[in-house]
Amino acid sequence: MVEQNSEHAEPNFDIEEPVKPTQEAPATAPASSAPTKRHTVSVQPLQKDQMQPSYAQTLDVPRNEHSGYGSFINGLGSCIGFFGAIPCCPCPNPFKEVDQGSVGLVSRFGAFYKSVDPGLVKINLCSEDLQAVSVRTQLANIRDQVAITKDNVTVRVDGVVYYSVHSPYKAAYAVEDMRSSVIERSQITLRSVLGSRSLQSLIQDREQISRDIEEIVTSITQEWGVLVSISIRDVHLSDSDQVALAASARATRQAEAKVVAAKGEVAAAKLMKQTAELLASPAAMSIRHLDALQNMAKTSNAKTIFVPMSVDGVQSLTQGMGGNQTITDGANSGSAAAGPSNQQENSIGQTAQLHALENI
Incomplete structure (x- = not known):
């Protein structure tokens, strides 16, 4: 019977073999489906100095006058x-x-x-x-505190007060209601400090104002065993004040843009003056004429350009371009044969200009 059972068990192993390709399927999966590398986070054990400090102490109790009643x-x-x-x-x-x-x-x-x-x-x-x-740090919200700034603008300010007890004995026995006292002191100081600042200062120097309020409040709450940190969260303005503030900011930006543009014009004028001084010589002007003619001659379309120029200018131009000596010779011979006649000089100058343009 044992042998028969073993014979019947062999087909069962053959039936389970086709399941093996399903186990190899993840190997052919794309790289995107591969598990991402996990970053391990090392957890540091809690140190004693990171825990709550110990306030445990026992005072010497004076002897009770009513010793019998006290003992009972x-x-x-x-x-x-x-x-x-x-x-x-x-x-x-x-x-x-x-x-x-x-x-x-x-x-x-x-x-x-x-x-x-x-x-x-x-x-x-x-x-x-x-x-x-x-002795935990606690939070108190200061909402809708109405104050009038130095420039007579009414604002509503929202603030946040963080306070923590560093002397439990003073917090319990030096003040009646520690939380209410801290909030009231913060509100009064907030309105007082805002009244000494302008609206522009309130918007720009919010952190500095918060530090000023914190210093004033802390100097008082230290006697109660409390440390305070105050932050201004929101400043609310009326619609008319917002429009006026936006117009003032726009005017300031325009004035700054005009100043920058004026400085740029002054710098450009100085550069133009220096450029004019450098180009005042005849040689520099000839080089500029040569560059202009070369740039115009680079296009594929044929152009005929008439440039008013004297014979001396044409000679210097052709010499600078390295043209044929025949042009200058023809111009010199023509001017010598023509004599003092203005018409002949003009015709020779025009002919020299056309030859110079053809050489370009």
Whole structure:
């Protein structure tokens, strides 16, 4: 029976063999379908100095004058806390949690005596109280602050205030409502600083104005144990002020364009003056005539060009072009035979010009 089962098992392997080409198919796939190279990201372990700093400390509590009453309250709180620590007991639990990013301030009979780090804290239910103060950076929006600038323009400004507690004790006991106090102080300082600046300065020097506001507010909030950072987010203007501001910017750009154009004209005039001084000699003018004639003669169409020129100019032109000596000889002989007659000189000059153009 074992041999029969082994014989029947062989066809099963033959049936599964045609499936192999499907496994080789990804090898013939285009390069675009190949898996992309993955970049590995190395994760650095959290260092202790990167975590929340420790604020835990315990102060020396002065001796209570009402020692008998104080001892009784402390004992009663300890008893209640003992039963409250038992699960399912109706007594309150003496263990309290302080979340990460916060600091716990414990006061006994209303007097602060210690601060604790995040975690589980045990307090006396009858004589102690726990207050959690957040030391995280918090955000407060300042919206629609109406201010009048130095040039009597009414603007509406939106700002953002970032503040963080660096002294939990001052933030809890030196000010009644720390968050509201910071926001109110920021709003008052914002309107005061904007009133001393012009509209153009407000638009261009927004970062500098933010730093000025931050310095003034921080000098006050440091007494509350709070550090503040303020940024101006948006400046809203009325439609008429926007049109006036756009017209002023357009006029400024036009004035700058005129100044640039005037400077260019002055520079061009200086170059033209220098060029005229260089081309004032007869030799330079002859070279310019020669270049002009050569450029006109380069075209394929036949042209006859009449250029007013004296006999001396034609001679210098033909000599500069390296033409036939017969032209100059003919011109000299013609001028000698003609004598002082103006008509003969004109005819000779015209003939010399035509010969010069034909040689070109």
